[in-house]
Amino acid sequence: MNKKIIENAKKTLIRNRRSKYTLPTNTKLYPAQWNWDSAFIALGYSNFNLNYSFKEIETLLSGQWRDGMVPHILFHKKDINYTPNYKAWNCGKKVSSSGITQPPILASILRLIIERKKFSKKKVITYTSIILKIKKYLEWFIRNRDPKQTGLISILHPWESGYDNSPLWDKPMNNIKIENNLKYKRKDNKIVKSDQRPLKIDYDRYVTIKNDLKKMNYNPKKLYYNSQFNVVDVGFNSLFLKACKDLIFLLGLINKKSPLLKKYININEKNLIRLFNPKKRTFKNKDLKNQTITEIPSITNFFMLFADLDNDKINAELIKSLKRYCKKEKYLFPSINSDHKSFEEKRYWRGPVWVNCNWIVYQGLKNKDKKFAEIIRKKTINLIEKKKFREYYSSKTGLGMGAKNFSWSAALYLDFKLNRS
Numbered sequence: 001m002n003k004k005i006i007e008n009a010k011k012t013l014i015r016n017r018r019s020k021y022t023l024p025t026n027t028k029l030y031p032a033q034w035n036w037d038s039a040f041i042a043l044g045y046s047n048f049n050l051n052y053s054f055k056e057i058e059t060l061l062s063g064q065w066r067d068g069m070v071p072h073i074l075f076h077k078k079d080i081n082y083t084p085n086y087k088a089w090n091c092g093k094k095v096s097s098s099g100i101t102q103p104p105i106l107a108s109i110l111r112l113i114i115e116r117k118k119f120s121k122k123k124v125i126t127y128t129s130i131i132l133k134i135k136k137y138l139e140w141f142i143r144n145r146d147p148k149q150t151g152l153i154s155i156l157h158p159w160e161s162g163y164d165n166s167p168l169w170d171k172p173m174n175n176i177k178i179e180n181n182l183k184y185k186r187k188d189n190k191i192v193k194s195d196q197r198p199l200k201i202d203y204d205r206y207v208t209i210k211n212d213l214k215k216m217n218y219n220p221k222k223l224y225y226n227s228q229f230n231v232v233d234v235g236f237n238s239l240f241l242k243a244c245k246d247l248i249f250l251l252g253l254i255n256k257k258s259p260l261l262k263k264y265i266n267i268n269e270k271n272l273i274r275l276f277n278p279k280k281r282t283f284k285n286k287d288l289k290n291q292t293i294t295e296i297p298s299i300t301n302f303f304m305l306f307a308d309l310d311n312d313k314i315n316a317e318l319i320k321s322l323k324r325y326c327k328k329e330k331y332l333f334p335s336i337n338s339d340h341k342s343f344e345e346k347r348y349w350r351g352p353v354w355v356n357c358n359w360i361v362y363q364g365l366k367n368k369d370k371k372f373a374e375i376i377r378k379k380t381i382n383l384i385e386k387k388k389f390r391e392y393y394s395s396k397t398g399l400g401m402g403a404k405n406f407s408w409s410a411a412l413y414l415d416f417k418l419n420r421s
Contacts, residue, residue: 005385006417010048012389012410013041017052020059021076025391025403029191031079033060035072035102036162037408039109040356044411046113047418053113054127057106061133063095067220068140070104070133071097072159083186083203084210091218099210099218100157103236104141105360107134107243108306111250116419124253131250135258138244142264144220151264151271153240154288156227157209161236161300163335163349164206165198167342168233168296172287176205176228196346196401227289234275234283235300238307239360241268245308269309276314281321297325297337299357305364319369322361332379333358334395345394346401352392355380355409359416366420377416384413 016023024030024037038060045053063074075086075096086096110131114124124131145153155161158169184207189197198206209229216222224230244265251258275283277295283304284295302322309315326332328339336343336351344350358380365373383398389409391402 002385002417006414009044009389009410009414009417012405013044013052013407016405016407018076020055021074022056022407024408025406027191027403027405028081029188029403031077031081033063033074033076035060035070036105036356039106040359040408041411042106043109043112044408044414046117047414050113050117054130057110057130060106061130063092063097064133064137065097066093067144068136069101069144069220070106070137072100072102073098081187083184083188084207088184089210090214098159099213100160102160103162103239104134104137104243105239107138107247107250108239110134111246114250114253121253124250128254128256131247131254132256134243134247135251135256135261138240138247139258139260140220141240142260145224147221147224149267151267152232152286153237153268154224154230154232155236156213156223156230157206158229159206161233163235163298163300165202165347166296166298166300166349167336167340168285168294168298168300169229169231170296170342171292171294172229172231172290173202173205175290176208178204179208179211182207192402193346196348196352198348230287230289232275232286232288233300234272234285235298235303237268237272238300238303241265241272241307244268269307272304272307273309273311273314276317278317281317296342297340299325299333299335299354299361302333302361303357303364305368306360308364315368319365319372322365323372329395331383331393331395331398332376333361335392338395345396346399348392348402351395352401353383353395354392355384355412359412362416377420381413381416384409389413 016026021033022041024034038056042053042056064070089098091099141153158164182204212228244261277284283301284293305318325337331353334351335349335354358376362373362376387393387398387400389406390400391406393400
């Protein structure tokens, strides 16, 4: 066990930590608290400081909106270095925030921590308020992101997926009518090489969608029907489905129930299975705004393994497909299959390897194909130990790109290194 790298991972998290939360990196690139970053970071802390772990979670949930939404960014400090900053969003009551959300992986992370640490029922009850806030959050999705009760959750901005400029969004984004006289200043492509960041056209569209949502005062009853972007993404729905299953388990520990979530799990799973293409052994996304289907070979399609579908046949087909997906690459997993025309080795979510994706896929595989799961674990550890805690990496050379000292890479390195459960 490489003790020096383990200590460096812990130090990276602590250096990025502010009084009650942790930045994604210690550079000027992301000067706030991000939703799913904090969930992964909390898991990392749980390996050496449980107090920091729960403080991270509590601080994230302190920004929960009254209706239940947990924003994708919380601006605890009035920093204007990020685009769009707190002024551009102009929302959040207790804490300035963005007006959109991110994958609700927190429920699954919390369950993992509680089970690994073998919390007694008495101890779990002390975290009742956290569990109930997550319940309110997941129920918010059902009410506001599936108001037609289709059994599928929508995202209304590419940023909500967490994989911002993925080729998954190329078709729906091509239909965005960019706002006239759009004004904003980017700094990300000055801090990081521009060939590793989203294009200007991407940002024009991101800001246009954001401005539209702002004009509607982020009213969830209006957004679903009026956003220029409305997509059912398989990766996001996989994380949501797993979150619901894990929350039902946590609610049982505190003698609470959610008939809404329990019912929705069955509907969501049933409808996601319908999106499976058996010939291609993959899933397809639905662009509800433009009534089209997209099939892009993204690693996020394999998040369905994490969702633990009650369907052995589909799980087996997905594993076969995943083994083919990564065959050519030295480093696992490219965010987009390198055989696809949209693959770009260095550009953010259009090809590079992301540690959180590897972790999600590993968690989904560990009880279905232990041998392959162990290969993923070892290869991810090896990549990080060679190239340090970078934001993302080349699948061909292992080149570390984006931010340095990246929190979730350090956190999930600790998790891969110190746990096999």
